[in-house]
Amino acid sequence: MNFERIREKLNILADAAKYDVSCSSSGSKRTNTNKGLGDSSGMGICHSYTEDGRCVSLLKILLTNHCIFDCAYCVTRRSNDIKRAAFKIQEVVDLTINFYRRNYIEGLFLSSGIFKNADYTMERLIAVAKKLRQEENFNGYIHLKSIPGASDELMYEAGLYADRLSVNIEIPTVSGLKLLAPDKKHEDFTKPMLKVKNELIRFKNERKIIKSTPKYAPAGQSTQMIVGATGETDKDIMYSATHFYKNFNMKRVYYSGYVPVADDSRLPSIGSQVPMLRENRLYQTDWLLRFYGFAVNEILNNDHPNLDVDVDPKLSWALRNMQHFPVDVNKADKRMLARIPGLGLKSVQKIVNARKFRKLNWDHLKKIGVALNRAKYFMICDSRNWESRDLDAEKIKGMILQHSAGKFRNQYSTQLSLFN
């Protein structure tokens, strides 16, 4: 094996894979000390979560960064003048096994540019997973990116070897996709997703009857959307995400702030900021929709098509809907408790359990871990008056922001004093 060439390919193809945020880069610093293969310092190792919530480190690479398509937002696009490389199937298998044996990784995250056509590329991705499972007896985690436009037969086969499958929708709206990736059709994404969804249901049902039915993509399927490449509002993005959760049984939708990689008048110019805070607000909204019982139109609608930057989406919703407050923590149902800013789901459950035995007061809530500095404006319990009785939403917002800024200042000055 030509180690130098493999190292060069690894540099190119791990770097090209970093734009996929389905698992975030860990920036692992473990280095090779005996001149062998498997230097994981820098890029290439990332973390992801398995079905049971375990955090695993993965080798995250592309099979190739050659691509026949020319998606304007992608660094791998055909017209981009970059160094290209391609791994052979056996090289990816060997890298995975070698890294695994050295304890650098627990699994593989494999994506690819498209060479020749979707099926040809997908076949090669599957061949890597199949070899790992059948020839190397590899039981680690495998996340395969599915190639848009891949056939049903290949999507079926991929799920037999991979733990997770994903097709990245990339651009949240059909019009945005047409503008930036004219080679791709919306159905190229939805068809493989639908096949995976149907197989997940079929295998699950069969397992109920025949226990020995093999598992099909046990960690489910996910997708990723690029945020800020085109002019979509947060409302467009979250409606699109909800559509995918609902109709394709997505386990996760990931949001990736657009990193300007192209000098193209259709896109934000090179050097413009990656919308990290927007990305974070979208994740918070996603969480509220999936676990806190919010509907998209409560948080985002025509009057409010974009998320606030200065406050999180739950606080923002509460400030716009003061008619629902104050909530009585000793009487309200779980759904309403979960809507109080400063109360997480764990605190809600603790409140529900604790109030079976006694009427809760502010000290109890403090012990439970409620963030009272913001929650106090939206709730009442036993004796104390409602903190917001004489305040309007703007004033409450100002006081919460002032408190957060003070907290940040205190933390910052404590940190500084440690160095003085």
Ligand code: SF4
């Ligand atoms: S098909 Fe995928 S890899 Fe190829 S240019 Fe488009 S986004 Fe990039």
